[in-house]
Amino acid sequence: MATRSIRLWPDPVLTQPCARIDLDDPALPDLVQDLFDTMYAAKGRGLAAPQIGVLKNVFVVDVTWKEGTPDPRAFINPRAFAVMGDDLTLDEQCLSIPGLPMQVTRLDLVELGWDNLDGSYSHAPFDGMFARCIQHEFDHLNGTVIFDHQTPDARAQLEAQYAP
Known part of the structure; x- marks a missing residue:
């Protein structure tokens, strides 16, 4: 369909919570396809609607395509029932x-x-990289970005390094 522009921090749309999307919305299939097209073009593993300026509860992920086996998944109006297991600290982009x-x-x-x-x-249930990517994209639907997971001092340092 179309590759859309990705909104960059500190675009205010990235801090706003999203609204539930009507499954009968005729624009929904095109939105999902645009999310996939934009994610793949940007070499990402996930992309949420607010990242392309749409404040709707939908995100896409494909955590395996870079290894050669695509597994595209769209999550519309997602609801997290439980986040559990062990804490795992990793670099995220x-x-x-x-x-x-x-x-x-x-x-x-x-x-x-x-x-x-x-x-x-x-x-x-999802685990491993899938769980991490889902949590990252789910955060976007709530207006949360990875800066929000930092201590105040670390966030200040990281924001000072960031140059859009």
Whole structure:
């Protein structure tokens, strides 16, 4: 469909919570396809609607495509039921804050429910990189970016290094 511009920090749209999206919205299939097209073009593993300026509850992920086996997934109106497991601190990057990886601590298991494009409902647990990517994109739907996971001192240092 189309590759859209990715909003860069400190664009205010990145700090706003998203609204539930109507599954009957005729623009929804194109939005999901645009999210995938934009994510792949930017060499990302996930992308949320606010990152392209759309304040709707939808994100896409594909954590395996870089290894050669695509597994594209769209999550519409996602609901996190549980985030559990062990704390795992890793470098994360964000397409809206390019070129600035930062340490983020997340739990390594998430249980999620979501709507699908066909109107059906799904529910499943995810772990590993999938869980991390889902939590990252879910954060975007709530107006949270990876700067928000830093201590005040670390955030100030990282923001000073960031040059959009």
